[in-house]
Amino acid sequence: MLIPRASAPYWERVLLGGWRIVKMVGEYLEHALQFERMASEATDPALKESLAKQAVAYRKLAKERAERLNLPPIPTPQNKSP
16 A cells, blocks of 8 residues: 555554554563562662562553553463462
8 A cells, every 4th residue: 555655654653653552561561570570689678669669550550551552451460479
């Protein structure tokens, strides 16, 4: 399909914009995983709590974005037994 040059930016926004929004869900989850890893490695209780809260915030952003886009539910982390 040929897209007239005047319309190209519109189509780029439509086609690529949707991809960028979905990509954001993945990026939010990636950040959540990074903060969860850092929290698991932290020895200072205050830092551990702060990092864990940040991970929860990123997971919440990913969940909200996925719901707005009617994407499948975001997986929740499995609690590991000590």
